[in-house]
Amino acid sequence: MFEKLSIFAAFLAILMPFTQSKAEQLNLQEVAPGVFVHQGIHAMPNRQNHGEIANIGFIVGEQCVAVIDTGGSPAQGRALDAAITEKTKVPVCYVINTHVHPDHLYGNSAFKRAGVSFIGHRKLAQAMAVRAPYYLEKAGRDLGLGLKQEDFIAPDRTVDSTLELDLGGRKLTLTAHGPAHTDNDLTVFDDKTRTLWLSDLLFIGHLPVIDGSLTGWLRELSKLTKIDAKLAIPGHGPVSSEWPKAAEAETRYLEMLRSEIRAYIKQGKTMEQAMAEVGQSARGDWQLFDDFHKRNIATSFAELEWED
Numbered sequence: 001m002f003e004k005l006s007i008f009a010a011f012l013a014i015l016m017p018f019t020q021s022k023a024e025q026l027n028l029q030e031v032a033p034g035v036f037v038h039q040g041i042h043a044m045p046n047r048q049n050h051g052e053i054a055n056i057g058f059i060v061g062e063q064c065v066a067v068i069d070t071g072g073s074p075a076q077g078r079a080l081d082a083a084i085t086e087k088t089k090v091p092v093c094y095v096i097n098t099h100v101h102p103d104h105l106y107g108n109s110a111f112k113r114a115g116v117s118f119i120g121h122r123k124l125a126q127a128m129a130v131r132a133p134y135y136l137e138k139a140g141r142d143l144g145l146g147l148k149q150e151d152f153i154a155p156d157r158t159v160d161s162t163l164e165l166d167l168g169g170r171k172l173t174l175t176a177h178g179p180a181h182t183d184n185d186l187t188v189f190d191d192k193t194r195t196l197w198l199s200d201l202l203f204i205g206h207l208p209v210i211d212g213s214l215t216g217w218l219r220e221l222s223k224l225t226k227i228d229a230k231l232a233i234p235g236h237g238p239v240s241s242e243w244p245k246a247a248e249a250e251t252r253y254l255e256m257l258r259s260e261i262r263a264y265i266k267q268g269k270t271m272e273q274a275m276a277e278v279g280q281s282a283r284g285d286w287q288l289f290d291d292f293h294k295r296n297i298a299t300s301f302a303e304l305e306w307e308d
């Protein structure tokens with residue numbers, strides 16, 4: 001009997017490191033009951049991290065699971081799928097893609113199976129189609145990922161303004177936003193824990209990246225910060241229990257860009273001058289500042305130039 005037990009224990013001891021390492025690899029945290037988040041690292045996507053840099057995760061209901069973003073590579077999507085199976089017996093029924101950026105949706109193919117519905121902003125499918133050729137080439141060159149067109153799984157259900165999903169005893173409200181971080185941003189609100197999953201509408205620590213509209217983003221933030229949320233989950237950075245305070249640094253950065261660039265345009269200065277000078281004092285406040293700040297100025301300058 002003891003012998004059998006010790007053989008069993010030895011067998012478990014052999015297995016344990018494997019099961020644990022898988023969970024550790026994904027570094028999953030249950031930030032509220034049934035709300036699991038893997039926090040990405042602040043880094044540029046590269047061959048070492050394979051673009052696995054974004055916050056991704058899932059919410060568990062009584063009947064099924066909603067995945068919120070699938071990760072930066074098919075392998076990360078599979079690791080997320082495996083982690084879900086370790087945490088719950090209920091199946092995945094929804095994959096919510098918060099926006100078109102690769103670090104959030106290259107894991108999609110891991111979830112393509114019967115019973116899983118892919119959900120995105122009404123503009124997501126088009127953004128995917130337009131960017132796919134460029135993204136595919138970039139994935140091979142910069143990330144060492146051999147992706148195919150089929151890895152971009154377009155939503156089979158789209159969100160026009162809001163959409164409610166029932167996971168069984170748990171209601172999620174999805175909101176489609178106007179142009180902000182991108183032109184296809186979705187946020188998710190979990191009623192049960194008052195968790196607001198903002199994805200890349202909220203950056204903490206990592207410099208906000210503007211790929212949609214600076215003024216639009218500030219407009220969406222003014223609405224989002226009115227939501228009575230207990231927990232805010234950014235697309236990059238740590239989960240915060242202080243909402244709307246968690247959006248203050250980002251709002252300050254975006255407002256600074258808007259006012260300084262407007263002043264440059266008014267004075268007849270060029271985009272190049274703006275790119276060299278605007279917002280340099282914010283450098284110490286953010287990680288990846290030098291990777292994205294100039295690009296943010298260029299995008300915003302082009303947008304604000306055409307303001308009335």
Ligand SMILES: [Zn+2]
Binds near residue numbers: 181200235
């Ligand atoms: Zn993004």
